[in-house]
Amino acid sequence: MRFRQFAFNNIRRNTFTYIAYFLSSSFAVMTFFTYLVFVFHPDILKTPIGLPASYGMKVAACITFIFSFLFVLYSISAFLKARLKEFGILTILGAHRKQLNYLIFLENMFIGTASVITGMFCGLLFSKLFLLFGENVLDLKLPMYVPMNAVWITIAAFMGLFLILSFMTTIFIRQRKALEMVQGSRRPKKEPKASIWLALLSVVSLILAPILVSQDGFIYISLALLFDMIGVYFFFTQLFVVIIRLLKKNRRYSWQGLNLLWITELAYKMKDSARMFFMITIVATMACTTAGSVLAIQRYIEYTYTENPFAYTVHHYNSDIDTKTNKKIIPVAEKLEQTLKREGITYQKFRLNTVDIRFKHLGYLDLIRQSEYQEIAKTLSCPNVSLQDREALFIPSNLDPLMESTDTLTQLSFVNQKLSSKIEKLKIKHQYTESLLQRENLVVVNDQTYDQILKALSSDPYTISQRDQYLIPKWNDQILPDVNSIEVQMGAELSSWEKTFFDHDKVALDGYIMSRAEDYYSMKQVTSLTIFIGVFIVAIFSIFIASFLYFKLFIDLQHDQRYYHELSKMGLSQKEMRKAATKQIAFLFYIPLFFSGIQTLVALSALNPLFPVATSTISTGLRAIGIFTAIQTVYFLIVRSRYLAQLKRVMV
Numbered sequence: 336m337r338f339r340q341f342a343f344n345n346i347r348r349n350t351f352t353y354i355a356y357f358l359s360s361s362f363a364v365m366t367f368f369t370y371l372v373f374v375f376h377p378d379i380l381k382t383p384i385g386l387p388a389s390y391g392m393k394v395a396a397c398i399t400f401i402f403s404f405l406f407v408l409y410s411i412s413a414f415l416k417a418r419l420k421e422f423g424i425l426t427i428l429g430a431h432r433k434q435l436n437y438l439i440f441l442e443n444m445f446i447g448t449a450s451v452i453t454g455m456f457c458g459l460l461f462s463k464l465f466l467l468f469g470e471n472v473l474d475l476k477l478p479m480y481v482p483m484n485a486v487w488i489t490i491a492a493f494m495g496l497f498l499i500l501s502f503m504t505t506i507f508i509r510q511r512k513a514l515e516m517v518q519g520s521r522r523p524k525k526e527p528k529a530s531i532w533l534a535l536l537s538v539v540s541l542i543l544a545p546i547l548v549s550q551d552g553f554i555y556i557s558l559a560l561l562f563d564m565i566g567v568y569f570f571f572t573q574l575f576v577v578i579i580r581l582l583k584k585n586r587r588y589s590w591q592g593l594n595l596l597w598i599t600e601l602a603y604k605m606k607d608s609a610r611m612f613f614m615i616t617i618v619a620t621m622a623c624t625t626a627g628s629v630l631a632i633q634r635y636i637e638y639t640y641t642e643n644p645f646a647y648t649v650h651h652y653n654s655d656i657d658t659k660t661n662k663k664i665i666p667v668a669e670k671l672e673q674t675l676k677r678e679g680i681t682y683q684k685f686r687l688n689t690v691d692i693r694f695k696h697l698g699y700l701d702l703i704r705q706s707e708y709q710e711i712a713k714t715l716s717c718p719n720v721s722l723q724d725r726e727a728l729f730i731p732s733n734l735d736p737l738m739e740s741t742d743t744l745t746q747l748s749f750v751n752q753k754l755s756s757k758i759e760k761l762k763i764k765h766q767y768t769e770s771l772l773q774r775e776n777l778v779v780v781n782d783q784t785y786d787q788i789l790k791a792l793s794s795d796p797y798t799i800s801q802r803d804q805y806l807i808p809k810w811n812d813q814i815l816p817d818v819n820s821i822e823v824q825m826g827a828e829l830s831s832w833e834k835t836f837f838d839h840d841k842v843a844l845d846g847y848i849m850s851r852a853e854d855y856y857s858m859k860q861v862t863s864l865t866i867f868i869g870v871f872i873v874a875i876f877s878i879f880i881a882s883f884l885y886f887k888l889f890i891d892l893q894h895d896q897r898y899y900h901e902l903s904k905m906g907l908s909q910k911e912m913r914k915a916a917t918k919q920i921a922f923l924f925y926i927p928l929f930f931s932g933i934q935t936l937v938a939l940s941a942l943n944p945l946f947p948v949a950t951s952t953i954s955t956g957l958r959a960i961g962i963f964t965a966i967q968t969v970y971f972l973i974v975r976s977r978y979l980a981q982l983k984r985v986m987v
Contacts, residue, residue, distance in 0.1 A: 338434075342441035349418075356410045357446055357453075359882040363403040364454025364493050366871050369465045370396040371485035372458070376466070376477055388469075388864050395868045399875055400492060402618075406879045407500050409611070410886055411443060440501045447497025455489055472863045529576035537574040540566030548941040556941060563937070567616050567930055571609040575926075576602060593911055597918040600898070604923065608887050612927050615880050619931035622876045623963050624938045625869055627956035631942075633862045634955065637815060640855040644715055645772075646682075646822060647671055647805040651846040667846045668803055670832065674825060675805075683806040685711050690788060690799050692778075695748040700776045702788060708779045711771065714806060720765050720779075727761040728779035730771050747778065751792075758787060772804075816852045826853030877963065881970035884923055888978050896985040903987040912986060913979055920978060924971045932960045 346353060373379065374392045415422075422435055430438075459482075466477040540562040547559035579602040588594060605612065649668045675682055690702040705722050712719055720728050727747060747761040761780065771777055780788070789799070816823045829848050836844050888895075899912050939952040 338437065339441060342438050343445060345438070346442055346445055353446060356882065356886070357450055359410075359878055360403070360407060360447070360450035361454040361457065362878055363399060363406070363875060364451050364489060365458040365461070366875055367396050367399045367403070367492070368455050368458035368482075368485055368489045369462055370399065370871070371488055372462045372465065372482045373469060373477075375482060375484040377480060378475070378477060387861070388475075391864055391868045395872055398872055400496070402875060402879060403493070404496055404500070405614075406882065407447075407496065408503070409883065411500060415439065416890065443497060443501035447494065447501070451490060451493045451497075454493075455486065458489075469867060472867045529573040529580070531577065533569050533573040534577045537566050537569035541570070545937045545940075548937050559937075559941075563934060564617070567934070568609075568613045570930070571605060571612045571616075575605050575609075579605075593915045593918075596902070597915045597922075600895075601919050601922055604887070604891065604919065605926075611883055611887065612923075615883060615927040616930045616934070618876050619880060619928060619963065620934040620938070622873045623931060623935040623956065623959045626873060626959035626962070627935060627939050627952060628942060629862060629865050629869060630955035630958060631939075631952040633859075633866070636855060636858045636862060639774075639858075640815060640851060643851050644806060644811055645804045646807045646810050646851050648849040648851075649803040649805070649846055650849065651801040651803075652844075663842050664845050665836070665842060667833070667844050667848055671805070671829065671848055674829065675807075678821065678825065680807060680809070680821075683714060683808075685714075685804040685806065687802050687804060688799065689775075689802065690785070690792065692788070692792075693750040694778075695750055697747070697776070700747075700778050701772075702778045702780060702785065704785045705779055705781045708771075708777075711804070715771075717771065718765070718767060722764060722779065722781040722784075724781065724784050725758060725761055726764040726780070726784075728765045728767060729763045730767045730777040730779065732772075732774055732776045758784070758791075816856065818856070820852065822850075822852035823856050826850030826856070829853075873963070877966045877970070880927075881967065881974065884970075885974050887923065888920065888974065889981075892978070892981055896982060899982050900985040900987070903985075907986075909983060909986050912982060916979060916982060917975060920971065920975050924967060924974075928964055928967055932964075935960055 370392045374389050374396070379389050425435060425438075462482065463479050466479065469475065470477050544559045544563035544566060547555045547562065579598060582588060582598050583595070649671060651668075672682075672684075685707070687703055687707050691699050692702050693699050705720075705728075708717075708728070709719060711717065722728060729744065729747070744766070745763055747763065749758065749760065761778065761784075792799070810822055829850060830853055833844065833847060836842055895916075899907065899916075903912070935956050936953060939956040942952050
């Protein structure tokens with residue numbers, strides 16, 4: 336028998352153990368390859384969203400490759416530990432170190448080559464589906480092509496990865512003695528030990544992390560992340576051992592039913608793989624936090640569209656623009672109205688003259704006349720108020736998180752000395768919680784007070800701005816537009832028209848147009864791109880996490896089979912075996928997820944002030960955690976069924 340055939344037969348005999356490693360590696364190759372198919376598509380850079388999409392895919396491919404490196408490194412080292420007895424027997428039979436190293440190298444390269452071929456083949460099969468998915472998400476036309484660049488880069492990257500790791504992994508057995516390898520996993524394990532001080536450090540760190548997150552400042556966020564990682568790491572290495580020890584001392588609980596069986600074994604399993612569980616927790620936290628943030632941003636974008644009653648807003652430049660330039664001035668409002676009439680769209684136009692004024696503790700707010708407000712109020716069914724001199728109606732923006740705590744506000748004080756000396760302050764008579772201009776915080780005063788303020792600020796004309804709000808009743812149906820909707824197409828047309836006058840030598844515009852639909856659609860494309868990329872990264876994370884746990888269980892399989900075989904001789908039934916083993920597997924799967932869920936909620940709660948009340952990161956975080964947990968539950972059921980089937984074979 337040739338040496339290569341011997342290596343191949345080793346893989347074939349250990350198919351049951353290697354299958355998860357092979358499938359996970361193949362999935363990583365497939366994902367990396369499909370990302371590159373997208374990156375090198377000849378039509379990807381022909382649209383505005385194409386360039387950021389290409390960059391995003393490159394980043395995603397790099398992340399996939401980095402985690403593939405860590406995953407393959409851990410997997411190979413774990414398999415070598417599981418096969419120490421086999422290597423010890425080969426050493427006793429006369430195999431040299433070089434021959435063992437060559438055997439390990441050949442096995443790794445066989446599996447690596449098969450993973451690359453399988454992954455690329457599946458990538459080619461699914462690349463058209465991937466491009467179709469990209470077309471729907473990004474609204475791009477991406478026909479199929481021959482991705483030769485993707486093929487060569489994938490082969491070079493992953494064959495290089497498997498080649499490097501195949502050389503590195505020979506270090507794991509270089510210092511082992513033959514007797515030590517023959518004993519393998521049959522060597523008696525020492526009882527897990529823990530430091531009570533490090534366990535207390537874990538508790539203190541886990542308490543401090545959420546407290547620091549609630550504080551303002553980058554230094555507090557950094558310290559929170561540091562304490563969080565310290566707390567989680569020492570939980571798995573120290574605190575969990577202390578908890579298990581306390582459970583074992585509680586005879587009323589530990590001696591009840593099968594508790595002593597799974598508690599004792601769980602302590603060894605958790606202690607042996609503490610670093611792996613720590614890494615799983617961090618990876619799961621990253622995945623859930625990213626998913627929760629993206630979902631929150633998506634909801635925020637939808638909210639900005641549905642809660643904005645005005646389809647278009649024309650912002651006019653200062654009125655003396657024509658005295659400062661020799662260019663011909665083109666009114667943008669006329670262009671907008673001509674376009675609306677051409678499409679047969681009826682509209683209502685409202686003129687607002689706003690004064691940008693700085694108030695104490697609130698910053699800059701927009702001041703408007705009561706008469707102008709009442710015109711809009713009649714149409715939008717806003718409350719009609721009667722204001723006396725120096726009284727105000729305050730309308731905070733729903734999209735400004737800083738305005739969430741203004742319910743108890745009773746007055747507005749000016750920062751400008753000219754205003755504070757003449758008017759002093761404004762008394763808030765009413766506060767309207769429904770935003771009128773969405774992004775702007777408005778202060779409505781009667782016309783006399785408005786004129787007084789305007790007169791005091793006459794020396795600074797740039798604080799006064801004029802805008803036209805266009806209300807189109809037929810478009811206010813709360814239905815989100817797509818790329819084919821007339822509102823999006825008109826917004827894109829007007830935006831292209833405006834761009835033709837940028838840096839024009841002879842012509843200038845008297846303002847600019849803001850399109851509700853165009854803003855929504857452009858932001859939607861960015862979030863869709865993020866979701867498009869993130870779905871596959873989260874899939875990679877979840878599969879790698881499940882594979883790590885699969886390896887942990889099946890590397891200990893021989894030990895567990897001997898353990899349950901002896902217990903079955905003593906009267907342990909299959910039902911009791913399934914119950915005890917299921918609890919062990921459930922703890923291995925769900926304890927890291929439990930911690931990652933808590934960390935995700937803590938991280939997203941720190942981001943919550945950046946979003947309006949209607950867009951809670953906590954609710955989106957819970958959705959992300961729920962989805963991730965559901966995916967891991969599917970893996971748990973698959974691994975549990977395979978694992979119990981192997982244990983059932985050794986039961987008496």
